[in-house]
Amino acid sequence: MLTKRSYIDRIHPEVELLREGSEWLRSGELVAFPTETVYGLGASALDALACEKIFWVKGRPQDNPLIVHVSNRAMANKLVERWTPEAELCVQHFWPGPLTLVLPKTALVPDVVTAGLANVAVRMPSHPVALGLIEETGLPIAAPSANLSGKPSPTSGSHVWRDMKGKIPLILDAGACQVGVESTVLDVTGGVPTILRPGGISKEMLEEILGEVRMNTLTDNRVPKAPGMKYRHYAPQGDMIVMVGLQERVIQRMGQEIQKGHARLKKVGVLCTLESAPFLHSRLPDLLFVLGSKHRSEEVASNLFEGLRLCDERGVDIILAEGIEEGGLGAAIMNRLQKASGHRIEYI
Numbered sequence: 001m002l003t004k005r006s007y008i009d010r011i012h013p014e015v016e017l018l019r020e021g022s023e024w025l026r027s028g029e030l031v032a033f034p035t036e037t038v039y040g041l042g043a044s045a046l047d048a049l050a051c052e053k054i055f056w057v058k059g060r061p062q063d064n065p066l067i068v069h070v071s072n073r074a075m076a077n078k079l080v081e082r083w084t085p086e087a088e089l090c091v092q093h094f095w096p097g098p099l100t101l102v103l104p105k106t107a108l109v110p111d112v113v114t115a116g117l118a119n120v121a122v123r124m125p126s127h128p129v130a131l132g133l134i135e136e137t138g139l140p141i142a143a144p145s146a147n148l149s150g151k152p153s154p155t156s157g158s159h160v161w162r163d164m165k166g167k168i169p170l171i172l173d174a175g176a177c178q179v180g181v182e183s184t185v186l187d188v189t190g191g192v193p194t195i196l197r198p199g200g201i202s203k204e205m206l207e208e209i210l211g212e213v214r215m216n217t218l219t220d221n222r223v224p225k226a227p228g229m230k231y232r233h234y235a236p237q238g239d240m241i242v243m244v245g246l247q248e249r250v251i252q253r254m255g256q257e258i259q260k261g262h263a264r265l266k267k268v269g270v271l272c273t274l275e276s277a278p279f280l281h282s283r284l285p286d287l288l289f290v291l292g293s294k295h296r297s298e299e300v301a302s303n304l305f306e307g308l309r310l311c312d313e314r315g316v317d318i319i320l321a322e323g324i325e326e327g328g329l330g331a332a333i334m335n336r337l338q339k340a341s342g343h344r345i346e347y348i
């Protein structure tokens with residue numbers, strides 16, 4: 001298939017391009033588009049066949065449900081059977097934005113979208129291109145991240161191009177995504193709201209509005225509620241180790257690992273904070289990628305997937321990543337680093 005990559009204005013998306021995207025979507029095809037978190041691979045959420053294509057193109061396991069994106073509340077109402085007071089509060093405070101709400105679905109939502117679950121995950125993105133595309137299509141859009149299954153999520157049009165070229169008719173490219181990690185997935189079906197996947201809206205932000213909020217992780221629940229959480233994700237080709245602890249000790253450990261790697265003729269890449277970069281630079285890794293300041297988790301979040309993808313592009317064999325504190329977006333960042341490394345974390 002011939003893939004067209006159209007550059008679209010991030011703030012004032014060109015109407016002709018939105019229209020082109022919506023025509024493909026309405027005819028049952030897939031379109032990749034930017035959101036404020038990561039790029040999505042969209043299909044009409046009401047078209048079961050189109051949604052099946054998403055699984056096929058990504059190589060995604062059939063039991064991993066899709067998030068449905070809406071541009072207004074009326075559209076969401078058609079998908080959700082029953083809204084809880086917690087869900088209402090979330091809509092008021094965090095929509096449009098990087099928060100996905102899990103709620104009971106209506107019969108309108110095809111089973112393929114929810115992987116047979118009784119709940120649907122709904123989100124109103126804040127990116128003008130995403131909102132414009134959904135509005136122009138007049139349909140809710142099911143969209144997972146627009147990467148091949150298992151790979152780091154795409155945070156730029158170039159990432160999508162690399163993964164989706166030849167597989168879909170259109171990529172709307174609006175450059176880099178702002179948030180850089182995916183939305184928070186929150187179960188608000190009743191009882192204490194539970195984070196199924198940490199993301200762009202932090203637990204602290206949710207607690208301010210909702211009171212008690214739980215974190216549902218693989219470690220405290222063998223049967224994950226967000227089915228996607230059980231798969232290996234974001235995995236770069238190289239062997240990856242995440243190092244957490246006192247800065248000097250982490251730098252020292254990384255220095256040792258760089259030497260060990262080089263002795264085995266391996267290419268070693270380092271993903272680190274701005275604060276550690278000068279010290280690690282002198283240890284001569286083959287790639288040094290600065291994620292951002294440890295005091296600005298938003299910066300680290302927005303660069304994370306770019307760093308992971310760069311390691312693959314440069315053929316890095318061993319990836320050493322510096323962990324960051326869990327507050328704010330730190331929880332989402334550590335979650336992605338854990339998964340990318342296959343849970344290889346060294347506490348130093």
Ligand code: TXA
Nearest residue numbers: 037039040065066119120121144145182183226227228
């Ligand atoms: O920021 C985002 O959420 C991006 C952009 C494109 O919106 N989308 C995204 O989709 O990250 P995806 O498919 O890569 O991840 C969706 C996550 C998975 O962990 C999936 O299992 C969970 O949401 N999920 C989807 N539907 C669900 C449902 N009905 N119940 C529980 N978890 C669900």
Ligand code: MG
Nearest residue numbers: 144145146153
């Ligand atoms: Mg994904």
